[in-house]
Amino acid sequence: MLEASQTTPVLPERRIAELTGLVRTSLTETRRTVSPLTGGEVATIPVSSVDDVDTAFAAARRAQRDWARTAVASRQRMLLRLHDLVLDHQEELLDLIQLESGKSRAHAFDEVAHLALTARYYGRRLAKIVGPHRRSGVYPGLTRVQQVQQPKGVVGVISPWNYPLTMAISDGLAAVAAGNAVVHKPDSQSPLTALAGVELLRRAGFPPELWQVVSGQGSVVGQAIIERADYICFTGSTATGKRVAAQCAERLIGCSLELGGKNPMIVLPGADVEKAAAGAVSACFSSAGQLCVSIERIYVHRRQYDAFRDALVRRVQAMSFGTALDWDADMGTLVSPAQLATVEKHVEDARAHGATVLTGGRARPDIGPWFYEPTVLENVPPTAECFAEETFGPLVSLYSYDSVDEAVAFANAGVYGLNASVWGPSRTARRVASRLKAGTVNVNEGFAATFGSIDAPMGGMRESGMGRRQGAEGLLRFTESQAIGAQSLLPVSGPAFVGAGRFARVLTFGLRVLKAMGRA
Structure with a gap:
């Protein structure tokens, strides 16, 4: 635990090295972060290049292929382990949140509680949300239809400084729960808190390559993520969110944006x-x-x-x-x-x-x-x-x-x-x-x-954003809905020995009967 003082609390160099070692980088370039508590230096953070973003996506895609085949029950156990780890390590997390964001400790605890709640929610509800779910077939008893949720692939998460733990981890947590990998750029003001969260993910059993972290300017590293991801999750200003949405539309990929508010x-x-x-x-x-x-x-x-x-x-x-x-x-x-x-x-x-x-x-x-x-x-x-x-x-x-x-x-x-x-x-x-x-x-x-x-x-509604976090919607945004239909006994277009006109009359009668029976 860091000690409170009038000077900037010092995080041990060994601990800084452990956390910054999670950043994907091949450069010698670094940048300094400062604490709003005192204005003093906190840490030296490595900077990633566009090539590092490429490497991160390649590693994430390899990990995602295996992860998508991991049983839902196994993912749920990891989510529930993460719940306990977040609560067990809350003292360091609270220190880091305060150190990097400047908020009071009580407000920092909101983040710890929110992340634990998110992990527990998806740990308990994941199987119910992602299915598979039985859907009504065109012919009752003859058509069997299932809806399954396929992961998008690799989700790009660009998270803000104001909630450096829960906004960094909670959105991506839903993405990996749904079978995706993540390439994540935490805000330059608050990387250590995000990295501590990623470290806990690994301790909970999530594959190390599944969640890649890159560091640097949004105009360089963030842009590179938008150009490579299969889906973008962004929290920030409305002006930037509009640019993100336009770029996602150009690539025909989805995005969820939590933006400004008055x-x-x-x-x-x-x-x-x-x-x-x-x-x-x-x-x-x-x-x-x-x-x-x-x-x-x-x-x-x-x-x-x-x-x-x-x-x-x-x-x-x-x-x-x-x-x-x-x-x-x-x-x-x-x-x-x-x-x-x-x-x-x-x-x-x-x-x-x-x-x-x-x-x-x-x-x-x-x-x-x-x-x-x-x-x-x-x-x-x-x-x-x-x-x-x-x-x-x-x-x-x-x-x-x-x-x-x-x-x-x-x-x-x-x-x-x-x-x-x-x-x-x-x-x-x-x-x-x-x-x-x-x-x-x-x-x-x-x-x-x-x-x-x-x-x-x-x-948000209107210029406050699009898409939703939390609940089933917060997870399903990271998936594609797929319908799998299996037909038995006779084809949907009718048996070959019945003429089209006669079959149309039979089907018309059947449709009226089903409506009268209250069937969907």
């Missing part, structure tokens, strides 16, 4: 204001707001607006901050100077357009080099950048409304549709939730009710 929360008339304010703190400031599904705009009924505003500000001002590897801080830091610059720009622009800063609104280099206080704004006009643009930081804006229809219209405005939150009496809140254009909607929760429920699909 996620709304609605506080309905009759909501418990104190509970809604407490939920908003978590929904807005988990991982310092650097979470695709975090809330950035809150709509409160005018009668409750003042009470909610005061409760939220009071709770935000009571939050604790820190960059130590312990459980004391409610919120950690932003990940980089670029993220800090975006938050500062959005806050200052909002101020310049007449918005009011209710709390926060300043950087705190005394806590960490890129730390910014959790900030609550009101009176943000449509002309301000943060009104419709994603901030991806600890910033939320408050708005009032007069009718529920108005609140729904406000929440559905804009181009995004990733996550939403509704607080109020459960039955009413669920009805409102069904009217929102978002891939996930959480009632009396911010995002965790859907994010933590692995049996439920998760993904």
Whole structure:
């Protein structure tokens, strides 16, 4: 375990070498990573070339051919072993997540729990999801049809820095469970966490060559993956996701994309204001707001607006901050100077357009080099950048409304549709939730009710992405559906000794009988 201190925690050189040794590279070129906790150096990471990507795909394709023949029951046992290994090694994983992302330890644990839940879910449900499944034949009793799921082949995973463990491993885990191999480029900010996850995969029994890791710039290594993979799984910005989608379309391969969001929360008339304010703190400031599904705009009924505003500000001002590897801080830091610059720009622009800063609104280099206080704004006009643009930081804006229809219209405005939150009496809140254009909607929760429920699909509508992770959909996206039909006794077109006209009349009668019997 790394020790918490005012200087950058040091990972032993031997351990760094073990992890970086998992990167496929033939170059001597390296790059340094830094920790947002202090701005100090963490590790020297090898860089991969396009030739290394070729080598990774060749090795992955060889491994995938054997892996696809591995019994589903064997894969399930490995997934369940991984569940235990993730929990057993959580202390190092938590250290690495904090070291590379800067988030608080409690928010880092969300990743450990999510990965363990994912491994257990597919470990228990894999056989049921991938089948084979019996389907109705054209002639009952004479036509036997099975649907089977064939793996795509080699899946390219390009994962982000903000959730360096679970976004690196969980998507690819579903891919290998379905019989694929993976070539993975973790984000340059957070490679060690991803590599520690890959190491646990191998300890769980997954073949070493099945999951290949390459390292480098997205424009070089990421591009090479897109040009070679049979399917792409990408998490990142909407602008980059559109380019990925266009390139996949050119090659006629599939992709799943989780992209940006400007996620709304609605506080309905009759909501418990104190509970809604407490939920908003978590929904807005988990991982310092650097979470695709975090809330950035809150709509409160005018009668409750003042009470909610005061409760939220009071709770935000009571939050604790820190960059130590312990459980004391409610919120950690932003990940980089670029993220800090975006938050500062959005806050200052909002101020310049007449918005009011209710709390926060300043950087705190005394806590960490890129730390910014959790900030609550009101009176943000449509002309301000943060009104419709994603901030991806600890910033939320408050708005009032007069009718529920108005609140729904406000929440559905804009181009995004990733996550939403509704607080109020459960039955009413669920009805409102069904009217929102978002891939996930959480009632009396911010995002965790859907994010933590692995049996439920998760993904975006509109410019927040395409495809779903989690649940059956999260695994089936990595497969091709294949129908295998076997005909017995007589051909579908009828016996040769019956003329076509007569057979058509017999078949017409049969179709009417089947409809009357309620058969599909």
